[in-house]
Amino acid sequence: MSYALPHVERITPYPVTEAALDRSIVKLDQNESPYPPSERVIQLLANMGEHVMRQYPDAAASQLRETIAAHYGLSRERIVIGNGSSELITALFRTFIDQQRTAVMPYPTFALYQVAAEAANAAIHFVPTHDDFTVDTEALLNTDASVIALVNPNAPTGRLLSRDEIETIVRRAPGLVCIDEAYMDFAGEEHSAIPLTLEYDNLVVLRTFSKAYALSGARIGYAISSPAIIRAFEKTKTTYNVSSISLALTVQAMQDQSHMLGIVTAIRTVRDRFITSLRKIGFQVIPSQTNFILCTPPARQGCPDAPQLVHLLADNGIAIRYFNVPRLQDKVRISIGTEEQMSILLNLLHTFYPNI
Missing domain, CATH: 3.90.1150.10 (Aspartate Aminotransferase, domain 1)
Known part of the structure; x- marks a missing residue:
């Protein structure tokens, strides 16, 4: 049994x-x-000392957070590191959603969100996309959900919402908005919602090093948001959630734009x-x-x-x-x-x- x-x-x-x-x-x-990945990543991996296996990693992921913060012109207090963005997706439901707070997403989208919601015993509702798979933003906003989550560009459709469309959603949403930008590197930073996190304290943006940085095996993702939301994520993510090896390799990858x-x-x-x-x-x-x-x-x-x-x-x-x-x-x-x-x-x- x-x-x-x-x-x-x-x-x-x-x-x-x-x-x-x-x-x-x-x-x-x-x-x-x-x-x-970058030759800098490959060389660092080849020359790593034994201490990276013997000692615990930096639980605060300080160097990587500083590197990401410098790249986007943010403070490190606005960044949390996850074991892939997948860990942060599961943390989203543990931290901000329960049976009384409903999340809403377009359909079809990345199936892990539904699994993460079910694992957290959290409520999630899906709004169909249009016939051409573009996102029905008005329908999402009309649900009155506590959290609106969007993969942008969407998976598995590849459709993209512009930054202006995202800002409209964030401005009108009654609660938290999470934008998963796993594929944004291929669409272009001009579409990213990251700059909006400085203007709206109800916005979370997820990113990953798995795709454009060729580091799927390193399992590193991050969230950018207001300091208050990042502190909440830090309470529910796993301690020592990413390895010293992955942290060091990702710093090198981020620095080789x-x-x-x-x-x-x-x-x-x-x-x-x-x-x-x-x-x-x-x-x-x-x-x-x-x-x-x-x-x-x-x-x-x-x-x-x-x-x-x-x-x-x-x-x-x-x-x-x-x-x-x-x-x-x-x-x-x-x-x-x-x-x-x-x-x-x-x-x-x-x-x-x-x-x-």
């Missing part, structure tokens, strides 16, 4: 992908960087070419401001539908993502890899969907 609490028994776990032991597999299923921007430029270029090629084959592609695209395969007789395509590509050594949930069942999500990886994928797609 299980001794778990009733609300835990009801949780459907977040779907995870097993690590690919075969390095020949083209992984286009988890929005990881196809490019290596030119490398990160090089990754962003490369992925944008490959993404836009890939979208053009997909549309020529007959795929319907939702415009994306991220390092992935959500698309619908052409409905041709004898050609694979979305779930069949995932299995066919897996048989050929390519992993992409399928979501067996409402509104996404006819679609696949494809992470953007290198030019060579996307060419391999396109060659296969041409064989599965020959021109009529």
Whole structure:
């Protein structure tokens, strides 16, 4: 028998992908960087001393917070570091939401939010996006929720709200607004809500080093908000929540902005070419401001539908993502890899969907 609490028994776990032991597999299923991190990161990792394993990490993450603060022109009191932004998502529900305070999000969005809400026994409500998957901001505001949470650009759609649209939501919201900017590096800092945290004390912005900085394995994310909100996060996050290794590597990555921007430029270029090629084959592609695209395969007789395509590509050594949930069942999500990886994928797609 299980001794778990009733609300835990009801949780459907977040779907995870097993690590690919075969390095020949083209992984286009988890929005990881196809490019290596900064050489500064690689060199530091190679030369680390034994003390980083023997001693506890800096629980305050002082150097990384100072580095992030300097980059954005903020004080470190406005920043908290998490074990990936995933830890801060779970902390959001533990800290600010319960059965009496409802969170609202657009649908579809990053599924971890629902899992985190269920784990915290917190109330969450979803508002459908428009037919083109743009966010219905008025519907979100009309819910009177205590917390509005948005992934911007959204996952898995890739749709982006402008900073002006975000500011309208923050200004009119009756409670807290959380903007998850995991993919904002690919959209551009001009769209980021981080500057608004200096004007509005009800705004939290989440960021991660997993995507554009090529540090998915380091598991480092951060939140930027008012000092009062950051103090609340610090009360509910785990002590020593990130390793000394990850903290040190992330400082180096943050200080090498030119490398990160090089990754962003490369992925944008490959993404836009890939979208053009997909549309020529007959795929319907939702415009994306991220390092992935959500698309619908052409409905041709004898050609694979979305779930069949995932299995066919897996048989050929390519992993992409399928979501067996409402509104996404006819679609696949494809992470953007290198030019060579996307060419391999396109060659296969041409064989599965020959021109009529």
